[in-house]
Amino acid sequence: MDLARRITDFTHDTVARSDYLPPLRAQRRTAAEAVGLFLDGRRTEAGRRLDGIDFGISTFTDTVTGRRFAEISDRAAEGHRGWGRIYIDLSATTRWSVQVPHPVADSGSEQLGIGVLRARRGGVLVMAGAHRNADRKGRADVAHRRDTVFDAVCDELAARHLPGLQVHGFADSTEPGYDVIASLGSADKGLPTARRTATALRHEGFAVCRAWARRCALEGRGNVQGREAEDQGVPFLHMEFSRTVRDDASRVRRAAEAMAASLPS
Incomplete structure (x- = not known):
């Protein structure tokens, strides 16, 4: 199975x-605890916990990398609940995560997530399951909510x-002259990683606005x-990519590889 096709079909369809x-608080807690159990190697127990919220675990081999991945996803109401999916690289000990909170809304951001997951072993990809505006009260915008499965x-x-x-992703007009906005969000522990990442991206020809050095x-x-x-x-990095970058498959691949290479292990 092609990992990229699997995820792309999910976002499109x-x-x-x-x-x-x-989700209810207990449902969020169950999802998070089950992921933890899975990462601890207690996969049968994780599966039983996920059964309680009608989620399931499947595994497959990515035809491009030849590596095994686990997919944790909604079995019954994926297009109704919009709680998202988790992909775990099974070829190495888990050491980092890549997060895609706004698939579709930030068009092409899922391709960056896929690229990072493929480019370096030991990753977890956490992806939102609905457009950020799917709920009129704003509850589907998982990057700004504490009460989601994604956040848990x-x-x-x-x-x-x-x-x-x-x-x-950002519109080109939001920060003209830059391809990437690199920041630490509200954190500061990731500054060495952020500097490495910005340097790696600049070496690949990307113009990077570094939020720790100037206003972005x-x-x-x-x-x-x-x-x-x-x-x-x-460490936490908040990376924004222009629409021009996200529309160019070659630049997406190069950006993903640069970010993956800069992640701490």
Whole structure:
């Protein structure tokens, strides 16, 4: 199975049309605890916990990398609840996460997430399951809500001290002259990683606005996953990419490889 095709089909066929049903606190906790159990190697127990919220675990081999991945996803109401998916690289010990909070809304951001997951072993990809505007009350905007499955899983990963990389997209007119806005959100533990990442991207020909060195738009200071990472003392990067970059498959690949190579292990 092609990992990229699997995720792209999910975003096009499900995320773009999904409703959003806010999860109960117990459901969020169950999802996060099950991911933790899975990462601890207690996969049968994780599966039983996920059964309680009608989620399931499947595994497959990515035809491009030849590596095994696990997919944790909604079995019954994926297009109704919009709680998202988690992909785990099974070829190595889990050491970091890449997060895609706004698939479809930030067109092409899922391709950046896929690229990072493929480019370096030991990753977890956490993806939202609905458009950020799927709920009229704003409850589907997972980058700014603490009451989502997405946030609960990211909290579990931060509690395990796994560095987080969150990818977004911006309109070219938002920050003219830049391809990338790199920031730490509200955190400060990731500054060495951020500097390495910005340097790697510049070497690939990207113009990077570095929010720790100057004022940039969309610095992500209200990002709740970044705030949790700060509380846990875990490196966190908030990366915004222009529409021009996200529309260019070659530049997406180069950006993903540069970010993956810069992640701490």
